[in-house]
Amino acid sequence: MKDTPLSNCERQFLLKAVEEKKRVDGRQTYDYRNIKITFGTEYGCCIVDLGKTRILAQVSCELVPPKDSRPTEGILFFNLELSPMASPAFELGRQSELLVKLNRQLERCLRNSKCIDTESLCVISGEKVWQIRVDVHVLNHDGNLMDAASIAAIAALSHFRRPEVAIQGRDITVFTPEERDPIPLSIYHMPICVSFAFFQQGTYLLVDPCEREERVMDGLLVIAMNKHREICSIQSSGGIMLLKEQVLRCSKIASVKVSEITELINKALDNDKRARKEGGKFGFAESMPKERITALKKDEAPVEMTDVQDTANEIISRTEAQPDIVKVPSPVVPAPGTGQVGEGLLNTWGLEEEEDEEEEQHEKEEMSTGEVMVLSDSEEDDVVILNPDANKPKRLEGGSKKGVEAPKKQKTSH
Amino acid sequence: MEVELCPILRSFGSEQNVLSRPDGSASFVQGDTSVLAGVYGPAEVKVSKEIYDRATLEVVIQPKVGLPSVRERAREQCIRETCEAALLSTLHPRSSLTLILQVVHDDGSLLACYLNAACMALIDAGLPMSSLFCGITCAINTEGQIITDPSVQQEKESRALLTFAIDSVERKVMMSSTKGSFSVKELQQCIAVSQKASEEIFQFYRDSVKRRYSKIM
Numbered sequence: 001m002k003d004t005p006l007s008n009c010e011r012q013f014l015l016k017a018v019e020e021k022k023r024v025d026g027r028q029t030y031d032y033r034n035i036k037i038t039f040g041t042e043y044g045c046c047i048v049d050l051g052k053t054r055i056l057a058q059v060s061c062e063l064v065p066p067k068d069s070r071p072t073e074g075i076l077f078f079n080l081e082l083s084p085m086a087s088p089a090f091e092l093g094r095q096s097e098l099l100v101k102l103n104r105q106l107e108r109c110l111r112n113s114k115c116i117d118t119e120s121l122c123v124i125s126g127e128k129v130w131q132i133r134v135d136v137h138v139l140n141h142d143g144n145l146m147d148a149a150s151i152a153a154i155a156a157l158s159h160f161r162r163p164e165v166a167i168q169g170r171d172i173t174v175f176t177p178e179e180r181d182p183i184p185l186s187i188y189h190m191p192i193c194v195s196f197a198f199f200q201q202g203t204y205l206l207v208d209p210c211e212r213e214e215r216v217m218d219g220l221l222v223i224a225m226n227k228h229r230e231i232c233s234i235q236s237s238g239g240i241m242l243l244k245e246q247v248l249r250c251s252k253i254a255s256v257k258v259s260e261i262t263e264l265i266n267k268a269l270d271n272d273k274r275a276r277k278e279g280g281k282f283g284f285a286e287s288m289p290k291e292r293i294t295a296l297k298k299d300e301a302p303v304e305m306t307d308v309q310d311t312a313n314e315i316i317s318r319t320e321a322q323p324d325i326v327k328v329p330s331p332v333v334p335a336p337g338t339g340q341v342g343e344g345l346l347n348t349w350g351l352e353e354e355e356d357e358e359e360e361q362h363e364k365e366e367m368s369t370g371e372v373m374v375l376s377d378s379e380e381d382d383v384v385i386l387n388p389d390a391n392k393p394k395r396l397e398g399g400s401k402k403g404v405e406a407p408k409k410q411k412t413s414h
Numbered sequence: 415m416e417v418e419l420c421p422i423l424r425s426f427g428s429e430q431n432v433l434s435r436p437d438g439s440a441s442f443v444q445g446d447t448s449v450l451a452g453v454y455g456p457a458e459v460k461v462s463k464e465i466y467d468r469a470t471l472e473v474v475i476q477p478k479v480g481l482p483s484v485r486e487r488a489r490e491q492c493i494r495e496t497c498e499a500a501l502l503s504t505l506h507p508r509s510s511l512t513l514i515l516q517v518v519h520d521d522g523s524l525l526a527c528y529l530n531a532a533c534m535a536l537i538d539a540g541l542p543m544s545s546l547f548c549g550i551t552c553a554i555n556t557e558g559q560i561i562t563d564p565s566v567q568q569e570k571e572s573r574a575l576l577t578f579a580i581d582s583v584e585r586k587v588m589m590s591s592t593k594g595s596f597s598v599k600e601l602q603q604c605i606a607v608s609q610k611a612s613e614e615i616f617q618f619y620r621d622s623v624k625r626r627y628s629k630i631m
Contacts, residue, residue, distance in 0.1 A: 001457050001510065040519050041446050045478075047518070052434040056518065058478045083476050085452035085514035087435050092474055135479050139450060139516060140433040284518055285443045288427055293629065296622035297427030297443075303562065303611045305421045312603040319598075 003089035006215050014216045018199045024212060025051070030253055032208045035261065037155055037268040041283035043182065044160030048152040051210065052142035057152035058135045059160040063172070066122070066129040074121020075131040076111045078103065080149060086141040102145060105235060106136065109150050109191050109224040113232035116157065117186040123165055123172060130162060132185065143211035146222055150193040155265050158187055159272065191232040192261050194254040196221040202240050207253060221247070223254040227262040421607055423563045423614055428530070428622055430538040436514075438539025442531035445565060446521035449528055451535035455511035469503040469511050475528070476516045489591075493528055496579040496589045500533075502542040511541065522565040523551035525577045525591060530615065537623065546582040548615040550608035551575065554596055560604060562611050576604045580612040582619075 014024065021029060033051030040046065044059030066073060080103045082090040090096070110116070121130040134156065136149050161182035166173045197209035197217040206213060214220075219238030225231050231251065236242060275282040289295055424445030433439040436452035456469055463470045473494040475486040497513065513535065515528050529549030536543060553564035553572035561568055569575055574594030578587050587605060596604075 001454060001512070040448075041521070042519060045519065054433065056478075056516070060479045081476070083514060083516060084454075084474060084512065085433070085436060085439075085450070085476070085516060088454050088457065133479065137476060137478075137516060139452075140435050142434055283446055284448045285425075285427070285446060288429055288441070288443060292429065294431050294626055295427065295429035296618070296625050298425060298618050298621075300422060300425040301614070303421040303423060303607075303614055305607065305610055308421075308603065308606045308610055311606045312599065315602045315606075316599050 001088040003087060006212070010212070011216050014212055015199065018204050018206065018213075018216075021204075023206065023210075025210060027208075029205065030207045032257060032260075033210070035151065035264055037151070037265060038284060038287040039155075039159055039268070039272045039282070041285075044156050046152055046156040046159055047139075047284065048148050048155065050144060050148040050151070050208070052140060053144060053148045054138075054140040055145070055148045055152040056137040056139055057149075057156035058137075059156045060133050060135070061160075061162045062131045062133065063123065063128050063174070064131045065127060066125075070118075071126035072122045072129075073118040074129045076116060076118065077131060077133045078106050078110065078136070078153070079133065080106055080136040080138070082138050082141075086138040090138075090141070101237070102149060105146055105193070105222060105233070106149055106153060108233045108235070109193055110134075110153055110157075113189075113191045113224065113226075115154070115187060115189050115191050115226070115232070117188060120186050121162075124167060124170070128172060132157075132160075132162075141211060143214045144195050144208050146193045147195050147208065150191070150224065151261060151265065154187075154190045154192065155268065157185060158190070158265065158269055160185055189226040189228060189230070190262050190265065191224045191226050192258045193222050193224045194257045196223070196250050196253075198238070198240050198242070202242055202246060205246075205250070207257065221250055223251055225251070225254050225258045227259045229255045229258075421560075421562050421611060423611060424565070426530075426615075426618065428534050428618075430534055430622070430626060436535075436539075438535045438537070438541070440531055440534035440538050441518070442527055442534055444523055444527045444530070444563060446519055447523055447527045448518040449524070449531040450516045450518055451528075451531040452514045452516075453511065453535045453539040453541070454514075455539070455541070456506040456509035457512075459508060459510035463510065464508050467504060467507050469501070469506040469509045471498055471501065471503065471511045471513065473497065473532075474512070474514045476514065478517050478520075489525055489528065492525065492579075492589055492591055493532055496529060496547055497532060497536065499588050500543045500545055500547050500581065501536070502544055505542050520566065522567075522569045523549075523563050523577075525549060526551040526563070529579050533619070534622075537619070544583075546616060546619055547579050547588055548582070548612050548619070549577060549579050550611050550615070551577045552604040552607055554594070554600055554604070558600070560600070560607055562607060574600070576601070576608075578605060578608045580608055582612075582616045585609045585612060 017024060036049040038047045046057050048055045064075065067075065080099065082096065082099050084090050084092050121132065123129055134153050136153055138145055161184050163177065163182050164175045164180045195208060197206045197213055198204070198219040198221065199217055201218060209217060217238065219236065219240030221242065222235045223231060224233040272282060288297065290297060426444045428440055428442045430440045432441050432450065433452055436454055438453040439451060441448065441450045459470050471494055473490045475482060475490050477486055513532055515531060517524065526549030529547060533547050551563060553561045553568055554574040555561060555572045564572065572594070574592065574596040577591045579589035580586065581588050
């Protein structure tokens with residue numbers, strides 16, 4: 001399905017609004033949309049809402065042999081997916097340019113910044129390490145996927161707990177969460193991406209562009225930074241030339257935004273931890289808004305089942321009135337592991353075979369009496385003569401063949 | 415022999431219109447099981463998928479970890495056939511309907527939850543349907559007890575697992591997916607139980623739609 005195109009007047013309206021320092025959703029130039037972080041009942045599952053953009057991240061782990069070049073390091077694997085749910089333009093299983101770009105940027109932001117201690121993921125050097133897999137699903141695309149994806153991924157990684165292992169010689173025991181408490185990953189810092197959209201060759205700048213603004217922007221600058229104001233990656237795309245001052249100004253804005261977001265993530269993590277510790281209710285089911293008019297919830301309730309037995313019995317009795325199916329003889333088991341059906345019956349297979357042979361013989365006779373087809377046992381008969389006029393040269397060929405094949409026959413006779 | 419029944423539906427809830435981009439969307443929560451559904455359509459269709467007298471329905475299930483496997487494909491087919499039976503797709507010939515289901519958390523009765531989320535999303539999208547449908551999962555444990563809406567733990571302990579899609583008009587079975595062995599009597603009992611339990615869910619559908627439009631009427 002194609003995406004809805006943006007009309008010229010919409011485009012002009014948006015650009016004019018940017019010039020007047022106004023935004024379609026009423027935000028200021030440097031404002032982020034509302035960020036909501038919710039965690040699931042499982043460890044390492046998180047949904048991030050950035051305005052209307054919604055992203056689901058799930059972290060999972062697996063014991064794998066390490067890479068040959070790095071035998072003592074665990075593996076981090078990122079997989080961002082643009083679900084067709086997010087936008088009609090996203091097709092299933094297509095490697096679009098946007099997808100590749102986002103995946104690469106996420107890797108640069110989280111793997112190459114070395115924010116996770118991969119050495120602590122080593123179980124036996126050179127043999128078994130943990131592979132941490134981060135699946136990021138885009139559920140709704142309303143612009144600025146990169147920021148939302150980075151927040152979702154790092155929040156899910158901080159929330160994740162891997163099972164504890166015990167090593168005895170070469171044996172690895174993996175404990176279930178019931179046996180031993182799972183342990184969190186060691187995270188050094190939390191890099192978070194902040195996107196800046198540029199308009200009119202860099203004259204105007206907007207933080208956290210929505211989908212409409214992304215469509216009319218000239219260029220995009222993505223800065224990944226942690227709360228210690230360390231830049232983890234910078235990427236400029238769209239082919240705009242930026243001045244040094246502009247980049248510095250962006251990095252200053254980014255540092256403010258990153259500290260705000262980091263605080264929000266930590267608060268969400270603390271809330272979830274507290275809810276789990278107190279044994280209270282947590283997870284997505286609890287975070288569903290109850291006051292919204294579009295939402296409704298119904299509490300656990302037993303279902304009235306007074307006449308279920310009767311209806312079932314009635315249906316069965318009605319069907320049982322019909323005559324039973326002819327009983328299949330139960331198999332005879334002479335010894336364990338063997339089975340036999342129908343003991344003491346006459347084997348009819350031999351008789352049928354005889355009949356078959358007779359039929360075959362009849363067929364052969366019929367065929368041999370035919371004038372067109374000539375069957376004989378000699379090997380040279382695969383030369384079929386189609387045109388009787390061209391007989392002579394073909395026969396010559398046949399003769400030469402005979403000469404070649406004669407010694408072969410002798411060999412076989414030995 | 416009277417079979418013991420354990421007919422409890424876990425607390426369930428739904429929110430419609432959760433996503434801005436799809437034409438219809440809904441989240442459905444059954445206990446801890448949670449599914450998000452989005453519907454696009456009726457929209458233009460690829461020529462290769464075009465059907466001249468009705469709409470083409472495509473169902474996509476997105477697993478949480480990794481790529482979709484055979485299990486997802488099989489469930490997609492179950493859901494597609496159920497939806498095709500309920501939808502009046504002849505009203506939109508030569509167009510495409512896409513239903514995307516994303517599992518958010520699996521804690522048992524997932525196929526039933528997919529069906530319920532799909533129906534809520536189709537209602538939200540305002541697509542014409544001949545009837546509503548809902549999914550009910552029944553588990554028969556080793557003692558022969560029938561449990562409705564089982565959790566993962568109960569599913570593991572069961573000897574048979576039956577999921578039915580039931581229509582809202584005549585409470586007929588539209589789809590069944592079963593695993594494990596069970597007797598004819600147990601099957602009939604499970605169907606009867608599901609039909610009873612479906613009333614609960616259809617009432618919920620009605621209440622949620624009533625609540626949604628309460629300010630308009």
